[in-house]
Amino acid sequence: MDSSVIRLIVTLTWLHSLHAAFTNVALNKAATQTDTHIGGDASLAVDGSSFQASSYADTGCTRTVSEDAFWEVDLGDLYVINQVQILNRLVARLQDVEIYSSRERNAYTLANYQSGVAGDSVTFTQDIFARWIKVTRRTPIAALSLCEVLVFGFLPHDAESFRRLSSHEPTGSPLTVINSLTSLMKCAAHCDRQMAPRCRSAQYNTSTKTCSLYQWFDNNLSTSANSVMLIREYGVRFLT
Known part of the structure; x- marks a missing residue:
């Protein structure tokens, strides 16, 4: 894969809430x-x-x-x-x-x-x-x-922060492709706002300045050294 491509993954698993109290919701x-x-x-x-x-x-x-x-x-x-x-x-x-x-x-x-x-x-x-x-x-x-x-x-916390981890790739056809974005974090922001269907992964190309939004991701390890995970604060539980 082109080294200019950076992959961002927004997952539905939970990091800070691993010890949250489960109640009868x-x-x-x-x-x-x-x-x-x-x-x-x-x-x-x-x-x-x-x-x-x-x-x-x-x-x-x-x-x-x-x-x-x-x-x-x-x-x-x-x-x-x-x-x-x-x-x-x-x-x-x-x-x-x-x-x-x-x-x-x-x-x-x-x-x-x-x-x-x-x-x-x-x-x-x-x-x-x-x-x-x-x-x-x-x-x-x-x-x-x-x-x-x-x-x-x-209920996952509304105040979501992000951190990067290596591995994983977006899968399927893009929900949409956004042009002329100047940073991968702007790409991540578009993914965060994409709700129906929900965006869970995004691919940002630094050469073309394009951001492709995806609904799903592959939890097999990526072979690309440039693959980057962007995970929500409530992020890691379902990756395993």
């Missing part, structure tokens, strides 16, 4: 479900109660009418998440549970899955960066009922 957030059996509102899974019903006659847990159902919560912002815990009913337990996550509305991807019948609770440990969390079942049997869904995470 789903508490009292807006929750919805496919449909609702009388008294089994979706909000009951994010009300902070640890009550686990021992029969369908007990209130305090969500319940749908349909079997092929889902439950979801809007966290209201993009959170760093490392665990989702579901408190189960003590009867009519969940089985074949699927957890989906999404950064944009209705753009879900499967985050985790547990086969078989769940116990009193089921815990999924998974590094996720998301706003929406959805719970469903791979093999629907009876109505979907959840007593509580806890999503442990934190």
Whole structure:
């Protein structure tokens, strides 16, 4: 590669927040479900109660009418998440549970899955960066009922600083190419402002003064001695 090319990577991993306290960021957030059996509102899974019903006659847990159902919560912002815990009913337990996550509305991807019948609770440990969390079942049997869904995470700090590390390369086609930029930090600033789709890496060419913005990056080590990482303050966790 031309030695005049400097690569900048803006990642979605976390440096200063490695020791941040993870709290239940789903508490009292807006929750919805496919449909609702009388008294089994979706909000009951994010009300902070640890009550686990021992029969369908007990209130305090969500319940749908349909079997092929889902439950979801809007966290209201993009959170760093490392665990989702579901408190189960003590009867009519969940089985074949699927957890989906999404950064944009209705753009879900499967985050985790547990086969078989769940116990009193089921815990999924998974590094996720998301706003929406959805719970469903791979093999629907009876109505979907959840007593509580806890999503442990934190909101990355708004005051972002950057530091450089060597390695990694942008991948895919550029989101856009910006001409006549006089510095790589101006290129980084354009990447920082590019939100939809989110810019995570940028390539600055010092000869042509062009800045190419990319949505993704390759986490294989770069072979170029001129490759430079520009990482957000909340940067390093997902690189490993």
